[in-house]
Amino acid sequence: MLVLSRKPGERFFIGEDVEIVILDVEGGNVKVGIRAPREVLVLRGELKLTSVQNESAAVAPSERAVDALLERFYGRT
Secondary structure, three states: OOOOOOOOOEEEEEEOOOOEEEEEEEOOOOEEEEEEEOOOOOOOHHHHHHHHHHHHHHHHOOOOHHHHHHHHOOOOO
8 A cells, every 4th residue: 555645735646547636634634636537436435335245235145045045946955
């Protein structure tokens, strides 16, 4: 992980197309501006986590659901 110290108005780049600008620092909060091409997905961490959890829940059925299906179709668990 790269750790940078920046002041408001300063910027840095990720690759050729993504620009990060520090807009404001107030107390323990930092406002960050991101310029990126439309095809680059930019998500807050909690949204990414929720997305991954939702995908996992949709793809991996619960153990109880699998047991219920086995019982229904094969008479066993």
